[in-house]
Amino acid sequence: MGRYTVKTLGLEVVMYLAAIVFIFPVYILLNLSFRPSNDQASPVVPLTSPTIDNYVNAWNEAGLAQALLNSAIITIVSVTLTVVISSLAAYPLARVTSRLSTGVFWLILAGLLIPFQVALIPLYQTIRDLGLLGSIWSLVIFYAGLQVPFSVFLYTGFLRTLPRDYEEAASLDGAGQLRTFVSVVFPLLRPITGTVVILNAIAVWNDFLVPLLYLSGTTQQTITVALYSFVGQYVSNWPIVFAGLVISIIPVLLVYFLLQKHIIQGFAGGLKG
Amino acid sequence: MTTVVDSTVNPLAGYEDEERGLEPAGRGNGKRPRGGQRFSRQLLWFALPALVFYVFVVVVPTLRGGLLAFTNWDGLSQAYEFIGIDNFVRVFTEPAALQALGTTLIIAAAITVFQNLIGLLLALGVNSRIKSRNVLRVVFFAPVVITPVVVAYLWKFMLTPEGAVNSALGGLGLGSLQQDWLGNPTLALVSVIFVAVWQNAGFSMVIFLAGLQSIPQELMEAAEVDGAGAWRRFRSVVWPLLAPATTINLMLTVIAGLKMFSEVFVLTGGGPGTATQTLSTLIYKSAFQFNEFAYSIALALVLAVIVAVISGAQYRLANRKDQF
Numbered sequence: 001m002g003r004y005t006v007k008t009l010g011l012e013v014v015m016y017l018a019a020i021v022f023i024f025p026v027y028i029l030l031n032l033s034f035r036p037s038n039d040q041a042s043p044v045v046p047l048t049s050p051t052i053d054n055y056v057n058a059w060n061e062a063g064l065a066q067a068l069l070n071s072a073i074i075t076i077v078s079v080t081l082t083v084v085i086s087s088l089a090a091y092p093l094a095r096v097t098s099r100l101s102t103g104v105f106w107l108i109l110a111g112l113l114i115p116f117q118v119a120l121i122p123l124y125q126t127i128r129d130l131g132l133l134g135s136i137w138s139l140v141i142f143y144a145g146l147q148v149p150f151s152v153f154l155y156t157g158f159l160r161t162l163p164r165d166y167e168e169a170a171s172l173d174g175a176g177q178l179r180t181f182v183s184v185v186f187p188l189l190r191p192i193t194g195t196v197v198i199l200n201a202i203a204v205w206n207d208f209l210v211p212l213l214y215l216s217g218t219t220q221q222t223i224t225v226a227l228y229s230f231v232g233q234y235v236s237n238w239p240i241v242f243a244g245l246v247i248s249i250i251p252v253l254l255v256y257f258l259l260q261k262h263i264i265q266g267f268a269g270g271l272k273g
Numbered sequence: 274m275t276t277v278v279d280s281t282v283n284p285l286a287g288y289e290d291e292e293r294g295l296e297p298a299g300r301g302n303g304k305r306p307r308g309g310q311r312f313s314r315q316l317l318w319f320a321l322p323a324l325v326f327y328v329f330v331v332v333v334p335t336l337r338g339g340l341l342a343f344t345n346w347d348g349l350s351q352a353y354e355f356i357g358i359d360n361f362v363r364v365f366t367e368p369a370a371l372q373a374l375g376t377t378l379i380i381a382a383a384i385t386v387f388q389n390l391i392g393l394l395l396a397l398g399v400n401s402r403i404k405s406r407n408v409l410r411v412v413f414f415a416p417v418v419i420t421p422v423v424v425a426y427l428w429k430f431m432l433t434p435e436g437a438v439n440s441a442l443g444g445l446g447l448g449s450l451q452q453d454w455l456g457n458p459t460l461a462l463v464s465v466i467f468v469a470v471w472q473n474a475g476f477s478m479v480i481f482l483a484g485l486q487s488i489p490q491e492l493m494e495a496a497e498v499d500g501a502g503a504w505r506r507f508r509s510v511v512w513p514l515l516a517p518a519t520t521i522n523l524m525l526t527v528i529a530g531l532k533m534f535s536e537v538f539v540l541t542g543g544g545p546g547t548a549t550q551t552l553s554t555l556i557y558k559s560a561f562q563f564n565e566f567a568y569s570i571a572l573a574l575v576l577a578v579i580v581a582v583i584s585g586a587q588y589r590l591a592n593r594k595d596q597f
Contacts, residue, residue, distance in 0.1 A: 004402060012403040018395065019405075019412050022471070025427050026415075028437045032430075043430075044440040081326075089323035092316035104320055111331050113581050115532055117553070117573035119334035121560050122341060125348065126334065145330025148323045177316055206420040208535040213561070224422045228539070231426055238430050245423045256418045260411050263418065267476065268483040 033242035054243035058230070062244050066219075067226035068251065074136050074222060075204045078143035082151050082200055085144065087189055090155030091181055095164075105156065111149030124213055134218035139211060143204050151196045158192035159185075198259075198266035205252060223248045338570045348566030360571035370572065372547055373555040376462070377576075380537075380551060381530030383466045384473075388526050389519070391470060392477025397507075399478070400485045410482070414475035421472065425539035428468045429455065432540075458548035461541050465549050469536050473529070477522045484518030485511070520591035524584050531580050552576045 028043055034050040035041075041048075058064065093105045123142070124133075132138040166188065170180040186193075211222040216229070227248055234240050256263055342360055346353035364370045395413050399406040416424060431437045432454035439451040454464045488511060496506045534553040537543065543550035543558070552572055560569035 004404075008402050011398060011401055012405060015395075015398045015403060015405065015409055018398070019409055022412055022416065022475075024437075024441070025431055025471075028431060029427055042440040042444075043437040044444055085323040085326060089320035092319045096314060096316055098314050098317070100314070101317055104317070104324065107332075108323070108327060111327060113577075113584075114331060114335055115573065115577045115580055116331070117532075117556050118338040118570060118577050119331050121334075121348070121566055121570055121573070122337040123330065123334040141326070142330055145326035145328075148327040149331070152323060177313075177319075181319070202418055206418075206422075208420075208422045208538075209557070224420060224535075227422055227426070241426065242430075245426055249419055249423050252418055252420065253415070256415065257411075260414075264410070264414055264479055267414075267417070268479045 029242055029246060032239050033246050035239050037237060037239050054239045055247065057240050058244035058247060061234075061240070062226055062230035063221070064223070064226060064230075064244065064247050067221050067223045068248070070136050070220055071205055071223040072251075074139050074143070075201050078140045078147070078204055079197055079200045081140065081144040082147040083193055083196055086148055086151035086196065087155050087186060087193065088181065089148070090152050090159055091185055093152065094156040094159035105152075108149050108152050112153065116146055120210070120213065127214060132214075134215055134220055136215070136220050136222075138214050139222070142210060142214070143200075143207075147200050147203075151200065154192055154196055155189065158189060162188055194262060195266040198263050202252070202263075339574065341567050342571040342574050344567045346567040347564045348560060349564065353567065360568045361575070363568060364571055364575050369547060369550070370555065373550045373552050373572075374575075376549060377531055377551040377553070377579075379462070380466055380469075380533065381527055384469050384530035384533075385523060385526045387466065388470045388474050389477050389522050391474040392522065393481050393515075395474060395478040396481035396485055400482060410478075413478055416472045416474075417476045417479075419472070421535040422539055424472050425468065425536050428464070428471075429540050432464055455541055456545055458545055461545055461549050465537055465540055468540060469530070469533060472536070473526070477526065480518050480522050480525075481515065484515045488514050516591070520587070523591075524587050527583055527587065528580055531576065531583070 031047055032043055033054055034052070035047045036049060036051050036053065039047070039049070089108070093101055093108075127133055127138045127142075130138075132141075162185075166184050167180055170184045171177075175183070206224065207222075208224040208228070211225045212228065215221055216225050221229070227244060230244050231241050341353070343355055343357060344353040345356050345359075364374075399410045399413070403409075433439075434451075434453050434456070436454075438454065442448060442450050452460055455461050492510055492514075493506060496510050501509065532553060533551065534557070537549055537551050537554050538557070541549040543554045552575070556569050556572045556576070559565045559572060
């Protein structure tokens with residue numbers, strides 16, 4: 001609309017200064033991670049003789065390969081499970097107008113209010129009794145259940161804005177309920193499925209408290225717990241620690257920069273409802 | 274959309290099997306009143322898998338937690354006794370718990386104010402005509418997706434006495450501002466709040482940005498034609514129309530602030546001393562360091578009630594305001 005004025009230029013400069021505050025820690029992170037361990041210069045000074053030794057050491061010492069794999073499996077399986085069961089549940093909850101349907105809907109939505117810390121410790125005991133402590137499947141089950149309320153909330157909100165014509169056409173054509181859902185309803189849910197996947201995947205990948213409880217002290221670790229125990233060992237050797245931190249966030253940042261538009265929209269869109 | 278065509282292929286196909294035979298035969302061919310009645314109650318079976326996971330993971334453990342909070346369960350032995358409200362009495366009388374309660378409220382309040390203020394300013398900035406707005410949006414949002422544990426370790430190093438923050442201050446000729454950021458009780462609290470705001474300001478920005486972009490351009494132009502200055506336009510046009518975004522942001526930041534765990538746990542571990550101990554870190558420590566599981570659950574329940582009451586109050590307040 002308007003033109004680029006001196007004022008706009010001033011604003012641009014101010015915004016750049018703000019951006020420096022956001023980028024500065026990342027600069028330090030990278031700067032230090034490529035620095036030889038014996039280099040005692042101030043962390044702010046640009047590095048002179050870059051080395052990848054820290055990365056090699058971190059990779060070998062921290063068991064990051066296994067941890068990255070575990071985090072990937074947990075994230076992919078639990079989010080897939082969440083998408084399937086939540087969209088399937090949201091369909092009748094948005095469409096059927098019986099008292100039972102409303103009751104189930106509110107029971108599930110109540111989960112949005114309960115902080116999971118209350119459930120976390122009793123569930124810790126149950127999982128221990130089932131012998132699942134230290135298994136990544138305990139986390140898959142946990143996240144699948146934990147994410148139901150928010151995901152069902154998003155799906156039902158979206159479904160209520162969808163016209164029923166397609167479903168009615170499908171059932172007129174003789175498609176059963178499950179068939180109607182799979183081939184008509186679920187494809188129409190694609191935009192909100194994107195939001196559900198993004199929000200849940202980031203939450204699962206980044207989670208720390210739950211894997212710390214259910215997996216720590218075992219060989220099966222997620223990336224956050226692996227980092228936690230790794231830093232515990234190398235607490236004073238920051239260059240190696242930083243290389244480990246960089247390795248752990250590469251997958252997230254890669255996905256972020258590839259899909260940044262969708263991710264930012266996902267965050268904004270999921271919360272408008 | 275091609276899938277819609279698929280369903281025309283086989284009318285009257287016997288899909289009843291897949292639906293566990295739940296749809297009474299012929300029902301689908303009867304008359305179809307409009308609206309919800311058409312959807313048979315049998316469809317509710319679709320909610321069963323989600324319900325099973327949800328009940329197993331959330332409902333049952335929460336109810337058991339509610340019960341165990343009134344016992345002296347240590348988490349290890351199978352035996353425990355009911356001890357009434359002793360655990361809750363402890364929460365509200367023990368200095369450690371009261372301090373954690375206070376710290377939690379301070380952190381949540383500070384994060385709510387600063388994260389939203391900075392988020393709003395950033396949103397206004399990248400919603401302007403500046404050339405770098407798209408790049409900056411990505412930069413400001415990036416910390417939101419970075420693992421909180423990584424962010425906390427990064428800042429933990431930055432804030433050590435020999436860390437990057439003090440080095441940078443020295444380099445800028447501001448050596449007098451150098452501090453032991455995580456060693457001083459007050460500064461440690463400030464640091465925890467700062468790091469949380471640094472990480473999540475981009476999140477508030479994105480919500481505000483969505484709100485800003487839904488404001489009709491004509492409205493802004495009309496205000497400009499009427500001679501309204503920038504501040505006046507913000508005060509009279511933008512701010513009222515941002516109300517929904519503000520409501521969502523306030524609710525989410527309060528809840529996140531009250532429940533915050535990773536940042537505090539990694540950055541300070543609740544220290545120095547107990548200066549940054551929050552309910553979340555105290556819940557963890559009570560259960561897994563001191564084996565006081567029942568007490569820990571009582572703390573969690575208190576936190577749950579605080580979260581519910583504060584966000585419920587916000588919701589009602591916001592709805593009242595939105596009427597205007």
